[in-house]
Amino acid sequence: MQRLFTSLFARETLMERGTQHPFTLMLLLTTAIAQATIYVAEFSNIPLSHMVAFDAQSVHIPSLFFPITHYVPLVDERGVGVGFSPVDFAASLVLWLLCGVALLSAGPLVESYLGTRKMLLSFVLCGAGHGLLALTVQPGMAFSSLAFAAFLLVVSTLIHLERRDPAREPESDFRLMLLLLVFSYAAVTAAFLPAPAYDGLLLAAAVGPALGLGVFVFNRRMQMREVEKRGQGHVGALYFVDEFDLMTREEIQSRMDRLLAKISQDGMNSLAPEERRFLANASGRLKASEPRQPAP
Secondary structure: OHHHHHHHHOHHHHHHHHHHOHHHHHHHHHHHHHHHHHHHHHHOOOOHHHHHOEEOOOOOHHHHHHHHOOOOOOEOOOOOEOOOOHHHHHHHHHHHHHHHHHHHHHHHHHHHHHOHHHHHHHHHHHHHHHHHHHHOOOOOEEOOOHHHHHHHHHHHHHHHHHHOOHHHHHHHHHHHHHHHHHHHHHHHHHHHOOOHHHHHHHHHHHHHHHHHHHHHHHHHHHHHHHHHHHOOEEEOOEEEOOHHHHOOHHHHHHHHHHHHHHHHHHOHHHOOHHHHHHHHHHHHHHHHHOOOOOOO
16 A cells, blocks of 8 residues: 555656646646645634535535535525535545545546546536536535546446456555545545535535446547547557558459458448458558569
8 A cells, every 4th residue: 555655646647747747637636736725724613614615505616626626615594605624624624635545546547548538528527417416415515626536437447347457456555445435535525514505515426436337438449440440540459550561462352352342243332341441451452562663
């Protein structure tokens, strides 16, 4: 466990995340700065967390940034934001650490797998799903990136199961433990802490895994479609090569002749999509495979 934590916070690892996984590092820095700012404001009895958190009763532009705050929006009986609370401060610190460690451990893996653009889109979808689901229940409040943290942990686990790498078993076990802690934290805070906004964390714990499974399946389908279109490419940990790379020039010519005969007899519509792709690329491959003539 100590070795795992050391690898998470190693200077070289953090530099690598900054260059190869920019969204992961950007989100870490953003949430850290936001958390520090909110703490300073709450200590000064300024309810900044309530201003930034999502509230179905008062949706405004700052509330759209609710996924970057991890301090519960405390309100009084009139629905007005109140200041600092020691118990909620401790709960906020635990929540921020859970989300931060989940992002550190699973973020780079998922961003490498999905790409930075899909990673950003997934973050937006997690926030939107959390906010929309909060609109359907009372009290209709949401905060924190817990939904995205659960999303990352689920997707990283699916990636590990897909790759079946025994050397990465400790990291996968650690992420599963984090996922269990995320569910436990959401359940305990909703059950025992009085602020009604904690109920929204249960919604986050439900939205993240559901979206994670959906995005993983969708990404696999897109990879399969790309392979069918190009004849080669990656699907998860598997790489599909172009069929031309496995055929001799004579085999390409023979199959091309059969397809041309099929078109002559039954028309172009009789060809399957992969047969059309083969025919479109065959002539170019045949020319490329011709021996070069020596210069005169």
